[in-house]
Amino acid sequence: MKLDLNGRAVQLDADPGMPLLWLLRDVLNLTGTKFGCGVAACGACTVRVDGQAVRSCMTPVSAVLGKRVQTIEALGTPDKPHALQLAWIAEQVPQCGYCQSGMLMAAAALLDRKPKPTDADIDAAMTNICRCGTYQRIRAAIKRAAGIAANGGLKKAGP
Known part of the structure; x- marks a missing residue:
């Protein structure tokens, strides 16, 4: 099977019923996407599928075939970080950083x-859980990145 x-x-060559999270982490060694709760509640495993935030721990690989999947590894680069970063x-x-990749996605x-x-x-959009409680900072960072975008400096998040 083929994946974008x-x-x-x-x-x-993977089981189509395997959760996308395990394919990313264990098969493809893309470990930026984190395992948190395993029931799609915390959001640590959030990736983007055709631009939408998706919890990868409960999404089977078969559900993303033919769709664009983006992980935190492709959000920005060290030389050109995304405005959100x-x-x-x-x-x-x-703070602890564990939830950050899911939050950013x-x-x-x-x-x-x-x-x-x-x-x-x-x-409404940020339903991810941050155990450190940095929600006010997250809101401020999203608004800051939106301001950068308004000035033409936001790199589109899509691959």
């Missing part, structure tokens, strides 16, 4: 859908 992953075609650092969002999906999100938009 981070902008390139990947040929796979820059804003995350500027607002000092990360959910935020990227939000900004692609709503380039100038309101507090209500952010609250």
Whole structure:
């Protein structure tokens, strides 16, 4: 089977019923996507599928065949970080950091859908859990990244 992953075609020999999270982490060694709860509640495993935030721990590989899958590894690069990554650092969002890749992927999906999100938009889209409680900083970082976008500096999140 073939998967469009981070902008390139990947040929796979895997069980189509395997959760996407395990394919990413265990088969493809893309460990930026984290395992949190295993029941799609916490959001640590969030990736983007055709631009939408999706919890990969409960999504079978068969559900993403023929779709574009993006992981945190493709959000930005060390030389060209995504505006969200820059804003995350500027607002000092990360503490333990465990939830951050899922948070960033959910935020990227939000900004692609709503380039100038309101507090209500952010609250509705950001259903990921941060055990460190940095929700106010997350909101500020999303707004900062939206401001960068308004000035033409946001790298599109899609591969």
